Amino acid sequence: MGGFGGSYHNLSALADGDVSMIPDGRQCLEEGGPLAFTLSRLGRTKISRSSLDNVPGEDSKERVVIVANQLPLRAKRSQDDSSWDFEWDDDALIAQAKEGMPADTIVLYLGCLSVEIDPRDEESVQDVLVQEFNCVPVFLGKELKERYYKGFCKLQLWPLFHYNLPLSPLSTGRFNPDMWQAYVKANKAFADRLVEFVSVEDDFVWIHDYHLLVLPSLLRRRLNKVRCGLFLHSPFPSSEIFRTFPKREDVLRSLLNADLLGFHTFDYARHFLSCCSRMLGLEHVTSRGSIMIEYYGRNVGIKIMPTGVRPERFLAGFAWDEFKWRRGELLHQFEGKTVMMGIDDMDVFKGIELKLQALERLLQQHAEWRGRLVLVQICNPARSSGRDIQELREEVIRCTERINAKFGSAQYKPIILIERSVPLYEKIAYYSVAECVVVTALRDGMNLVPYEYIVSRQGPDGTVTPEERNSMLVVSEFVGCSPSLSGAIRVNPWSLEAVSDGMYACIKMPLADRMLRHEKHWRYVSRHTVSFWAQSYLRDLKSFTEKHSDFKCYALGLGLDSFRMVALDKNFRKLEFSVLQHMYNSSRNRVFLLDYDGTLVTQSSI
Incomplete structure (x- = not known):
C-alpha cells in the first residue's frame, strides 16, 4: 500500500x-x-x-x-x-x-x-x-x-x-x-x-x-x-x-x-x-x-x-465528599424555592441574555413566583476574545442586575450569576437540586448539558427516592440534542414568549408527568452513551x-x-500512447465513436 x-x-x-x-x-x-x-x-x-x-x-x-x-x-x-x-x-x-x-x-x-x-x-x-x-x-x-x-x-x-x-x-x-x-x-x-x-x-x-x-x-x-x-x-x-x-x-x-x-x-x-x-x-x-x-x-x-455522555462519571460523583458537602449547602440555600439552571460558555451563540429576559417576562406575568423561583446561570469563561464577547458579558451583567433589582430583595435574588468554570462535583450538585434546565442556544452542535442533567437527576440506585427521579428541560430547537429529547419542551430561543411559557410549563407540570418524561430521557441517555457513539x-x-x-x-x-x-480497479491498466499509435497505424478499418453527455456510456466520476 x-x-x-x-x-x-x-x-x-x-x-x-x-x-x-x-x-x-x-x-x-x-x-x-x-x-x-x-x-x-x-x-x-x-x-x-x-x-x-x-x-x-x-x-x-x-x-x-x-x-x-x-x-x-x-x-x-x-x-x-x-x-x-x-x-x-x-x-x-x-x-x-x-x-x-x-x-x-x-x-x-x-x-x-x-x-x-x-x-x-x-x-x-x-x-x-x-x-x-x-x-x-x-x-x-x-x-x-x-x-x-x-x-x-x-x-x-x-x-x-x-x-x-x-x-x-x-x-x-x-x-x-x-x-x-x-x-x-x-x-x-x-x-x-x-x-x-x-x-x-x-x-x-x-x-x-x-x-x-x-x-x-x-x-x-x-x-x-x-x-x-x-x-x-x-x-x-x-x-x-x-x-x-x-x-x-x-x-x-x-x-x-x-x-x-x-x-x-x-x-x-x-x-x-x-x-x-x-x-x-x-x-x-x-x-x-x-x-x-x-x-x-x-x-x-x-x-x-x-x-452522548459517560453516565458512570456523573453517578460516581454522588459518593464524593465534596459533592455531599456542596449539595447540602445548596439544599439549605434554596430551601423552599424552585431552582432552574443553565450552564453555557460566554459565547454570543448561547443565547444567555435571551434566557434572562425570558425569566424577567415570567416573573412579570406570574407574580406568585416572585421570591420562589431562582435561576442559577453558570457562565464558563469565553473560548475566544473580541468586542462581541465583551459586549455580551456587559449585557448579561446588566440584565442580571436589572432583574434582581426589580424582583429581588435583601433575602432573595431571582438570578444567581456564576462567572467561572465549576468543578465536576459542584456541577453535579447544582444539577441534582435543579428541577429544570434551560438551554436557549441560538446555534449549537450538540450541547450535552441536558444529558448531564438527566444523569445527575437519576442518581445511583439507593441514593434517591423514585419521586426524586424527575426532571424537566426547556431546550432550543436549534441545538443538536433537541431531536433526541422527545420529552423536552422545545422552544424558539428568539421568542421570549415561547421561552417564558416553556419555563412556566416546566415549573407547573405535575410530578407524575415530570417522572414519566425523565424516565423516557434516562432510557435514551443511558443507552446512547459516548462509548456507544465511538x-x-x-x-x-x-x-x-x-x-x-x-x-x-x-x-x-x-x-x-x-x-x-482517483480510485481505480486493481486490474486497471494505463493506456500507453505508443501502443495505441501502433495499433492505429497497422489497422485497415477504423471506427470513431464520439460520446456526448452519456449517450453511449453512463457518466462516471472519471
Missing part, C-alpha cells in the same frame, strides 16, 4: 501511471525515506511506530489514532518549576471515546497542548507524553497557534458554521487570506506528524471537528490508502450560508477525501449533501441504510450519530475502508481546490 511522498519522482510516477515507483510510506519511515518528517530544526526526534506500540499487554496490531486540536490532558508546572506535570482530562469527549473500543485496540492521541512549551523542553515533553500517555504532541509555536486557532477557527469558521455572516465592513470575521494560510499550515503540521508513524495497513485515523477540515486532503496526498474519518462536532450551515465562504471548494473536497464523515443530526448532514450538490455537482445515494457520495471512484460514507462510528469506518486494497489510487491536482484521489 503506497504512500505519496511528494517528490518529483513520485509526481512523474503518478503521471506515467507507475505506482511501483512510489515508495511505501511505512518503509520510508523505517529507512528514513522521503516521507519522514524532519524535526531537527525543533530539536525533536521523530515518532516511530515501534515507539508507540510498547503498551503492556497489547498484542493487537490494530490502532486508532484520535486527532483533535487539543490533547485530552491537563498540564501544570511541577512544584519546583523545573518541568511539566500532566494528567488525563477525564471530562474530554475524545478521552472517553476510547471506552467504546475493543480491549485489544491501541488508542493514540495526536493534538496540541493547552499550554505553551519552551522549544528547549519540547523533546523531553514529547518523550513523557508518548511513553506515559500514548499522546503525540503537535508543537505549532505561539504565533502560528494564535493565528490558526484564535484567528481563523474562532473568528471565521466558528461564526460561519453558526450562521453568522460578517456583513459589517468592520467585522473581524471577514475572510483573511493570511489567516487561511495559517490554518492550512497548522493542518499541515498535523499531517506531518501523522505521516511519521501511521501505517495504512493497521491504523485508523479519526479526525475531530472544524479545526482540521483540510487535514484529510493533506494526509491522503501522502498516504493515499489511509483509513481516515472525520466527525464534525459543530453545526454544518445551509448551502446559502456556506456558499459565501471563499474557500468553500477547498473545504468540501478535503472533507470528501475522508472515508467517513460524521454529523450529529440529519439536518447537518443534509446541509453538507446540499453543498456538495450545488457547488461540486455531486449527488448522494443510499444503500442498505447508508448514505454515500461517490467521489472519483471512492464511496464516502455519511454517518449521522449524536454523541463504537458505532468506528464500526462504520472499518466497513467503508475494508476494500481499500482492491483499488489502485492516483493523486490528481495540486491545490486544495483541485486535489482528489
Whole structure:
C-alpha cells in the first residue's frame, strides 16, 4: 500500500501511471525515506511506530489514532518549576471515546497542548507524553497557534458554521487570506506528524471537528490508502450560508477525501449533501441504510450519530465528599424555592441574555413566583476574545442586575450569576437540586448539558427516592440534542414568549408527568452513551475502508481546490500512447465513436 511522498519522482510516477515507483510510506519511515518528517530544526526526534506500540499487554496490531486540536490532558508546572506535570482530562469527549473500543485496540492521541512549551523542553515533553500517555504532541509555536486557532477557527469558521455572516465592513470575521494560510499550515503540521508513524495497513485515523477540515486532503496526498474519518462536532450551515465562504471548494473536497464523515443530526448532514450538490455537482445515494457520495471512484460514507455522555462519571460523583458537602449547602440555600439552571460558555451563540429576559417576562406575568423561583446561570469563561464577547458579558451583567433589582430583595435574588468554570462535583450538585434546565442556544452542535442533567437527576440506585427521579428541560430547537429529547419542551430561543411559557410549563407540570418524561430521557441517555457513539462510528469506518486494497489510487491536482484521489480497479491498466499509435497505424478499418453527455456510456466520476 503506497504512500505519496511528494517528490518529483513520485509526481512523474503518478503521471506515467507507475505506482511501483512510489515508495511505501511505512518503509520510508523505517529507512528514513522521503516521507519522514524532519524535526531537527525543533530539536525533536521523530515518532516511530515501534515507539508507540510498547503498551503492556497489547498484542493487537490494530490502532486508532484520535486527532483533535487539543490533547485530552491537563498540564501544570511541577512544584519546583523545573518541568511539566500532566494528567488525563477525564471530562474530554475524545478521552472517553476510547471506552467504546475493543480491549485489544491501541488508542493514540495526536493534538496540541493547552499550554505553551519552551522549544528547549519540547523533546523531553514529547518523550513523557508518548511513553506515559500514548499522546503525540503537535508543537505549532505561539504565533502560528494564535493565528490558526484564535484567528481563523474562532473568528471565521466558528461564526460561519453558526450562521453568522460578517456583513459589517468592520467585522473581524471577514475572510483573511493570511489567516487561511495559517490554518492550512497548522493542518499541515498535523499531517506531518501523522505521516511519521501511521501505517495504512493497521491504523485508523479519526479526525475531530472544524479545526482540521483540510487535514484529510493533506494526509491522503501522502498516504493515499489511509483509513481516515472525520466527525464534525459543530453545526454544518445551509448551502446559502456556506456558499459565501471563499474557500468553500477547498473545504468540501478535503472533507470528501475522508472515508467517513460524521454529523450529529440529519439536518447537518443534509446541509453538507446540499453543498456538495450545488457547488461540486455531486449527488448522494443510499444503500442498505447508508448514505454515500461517490467521489472519483471512492464511496464516502455519511454517518449521522449524536454523541452522548459517560453516565458512570456523573453517578460516581454522588459518593464524593465534596459533592455531599456542596449539595447540602445548596439544599439549605434554596430551601423552599424552585431552582432552574443553565450552564453555557460566554459565547454570543448561547443565547444567555435571551434566557434572562425570558425569566424577567415570567416573573412579570406570574407574580406568585416572585421570591420562589431562582435561576442559577453558570457562565464558563469565553473560548475566544473580541468586542462581541465583551459586549455580551456587559449585557448579561446588566440584565442580571436589572432583574434582581426589580424582583429581588435583601433575602432573595431571582438570578444567581456564576462567572467561572465549576468543578465536576459542584456541577453535579447544582444539577441534582435543579428541577429544570434551560438551554436557549441560538446555534449549537450538540450541547450535552441536558444529558448531564438527566444523569445527575437519576442518581445511583439507593441514593434517591423514585419521586426524586424527575426532571424537566426547556431546550432550543436549534441545538443538536433537541431531536433526541422527545420529552423536552422545545422552544424558539428568539421568542421570549415561547421561552417564558416553556419555563412556566416546566415549573407547573405535575410530578407524575415530570417522572414519566425523565424516565423516557434516562432510557435514551443511558443507552446512547459516548462509548456507544465511538463504537458505532468506528464500526462504520472499518466497513467503508475494508476494500481499500482492491483499488489502485492516483493523486490528481495540486491545490486544495483541485486535489482528489482517483480510485481505480486493481486490474486497471494505463493506456500507453505508443501502443495505441501502433495499433492505429497497422489497422485497415477504423471506427470513431464520439460520446456526448452519456449517450453511449453512463457518466462516471472519471
